[in-house]
Amino acid sequence: MLGLMEKIIHPFAVAIAWVWMKIHDFLTLIGLSEGPGAAWVVSIVLLTIIVRVLILPLFLRQIRSSRSMQAVQPEMQRIQAKYKGKKDPASRQKMAEETQALYKKHKVSPFASCLPLLVQMPVLFGMYRAIYAVKDLSTGTYQFAGQKADSLGPINKSVAGEIDESTVFGVRLSHTITSGDGPVAVVIFVVFIIFMVVMQFLSMRMTMTRNMPTSTAENNPMMQSQKSMLYVMPLMYIFSGGFFQMGVLVYMATASLWAFGQSLWTIKVMPTPGSPAYAELVERRQRAYQEWAKPFFAEYDELRSALPNNTTDERVIALNEKTLQEVQAKAKGQKIASDFPETMSAGDKVSVYRNLSSQTWTTLPDEMWMRGVREATTKSAEKRAQQARREQSRKLSREERLRQSERQREADKRENERQARARQSGVHNGLTPEEIEQRRQERRRARRQKNKGH
Helix, strand or coil: CHHHHHHHHHHHHHHHHHHHHHHHHHHHHCCCCCCCCHHHHHHHHHHHHHHHHHCHHHHHHHHHHHHHHHHCHHHHHHHHHHCCCCCCHHHHHHHHHHHHHHHHHHCCCCCCCHHHHHHHHHHHHHHHHHHHCHHHHHHCCCEECCEECCCECCECHHHHHHHHHCEECCEECCCCCCCCCCHHHHHHHHHHHHHHHHHHHHHHHHHHHHCCCCCCCCCCHHHHHHHHHHHHHHHHHHHHHHHCCHHHHHHHHHHHHHHHHHHHHHHHHCCCCCCHHHHHHHHHHHHHHHHHHHHHHHHHHHHHHCCCCCCCCHHHHHHHHHHHHHHHHHHHCCCCCCCCCCCCCHHHHHHHHHHHHHCCCCCCCCHHHHHHHHHHHHHHHHHHHHHHHHHHHHHHHHHHHHHHHHHHHHHHHHHHHHHHHHHHHHHHCCCCHHHHHHHHHHHHHHHHHHHHHC
């Protein structure tokens, strides 16, 4: 298993080694000295930052995937409640089908948030492996897949020797806290380890206290697990830090500082819905929007009141289209989503922006909010279509009943006219219809008797 993992990570380690070498070449090009020295130490810092920047899109995708899953949680909980306690295969199958239909409807996947993490792990392990391999490369003991290897990409024995001889405050990059470099070196290692642990602790604690939904129960297993990790992970680094090479500590300290800054940025720009940081961001964005939107729409209302109360009036349409262009230009800088459904008129869109200027926001008007607007618009359109079909059906039914009544009246009229003609015929002969019928029957009997006689 370890051999397989090594084979998977090795190509990433080689790629990292090439990037590391190019960064060092750039640093020497701008004035840092070649050979052992600060260029190799600074290149580790820059390498860490560059790798973190490269995987930043995966981090952002992971956040968006998590948000999408959170958005469908209410519906997901309704499905789970519907089949709660039902263990039979048919119910489990039906629950799975409804869950998949929900994911398909909202275009989300429960595995989407995990995929970016899985993709970036080989890169990070490859980076760690490239730095850690320097000592073995410098001594000629580096092995890959159980066999001796002379280099890792461009890093051969000579280059590895330069890296190995480079120092951080006098401590060589390949040395550990137990290498016997004296008390000063021990202090330097301790400072690096403490810095790394503190950055990680602050990052995790800040995420828990500022960027987790307040609805998360204290007895929630996930919450308890994260609380445990808050203290367990730093302790692990304290005890394992003695085995880390100085080069690896430089990488890990830089990564911890980056993670802390990334957490600060996430909390400020992309906080988790329902968290204290999210509530503060909603309030801040609402205040910034309504500061200019309230007077803007007060002027709009004044102009609109002077026009007819008719949304199809050309002057009303022109005002709404002009207002929409202006408000979207202003709102775009405040990251308010604007991809409304095409079925919405300019007046409908202006009404949405107008409501945002007077209402208390409960959520950010972002992509997730716009998804709700589109769904509500679609449902409203479907409801209107169903109502129109019902009214059309009732209208057709009334028309059909009217046609039937008209046909019945025509039939009654014809029957009355026939009976009238029959009565007129009887009066003309001086006989009633009954007498005419009686004489007809008598003539028939007479003809039959005559025929018998013959």
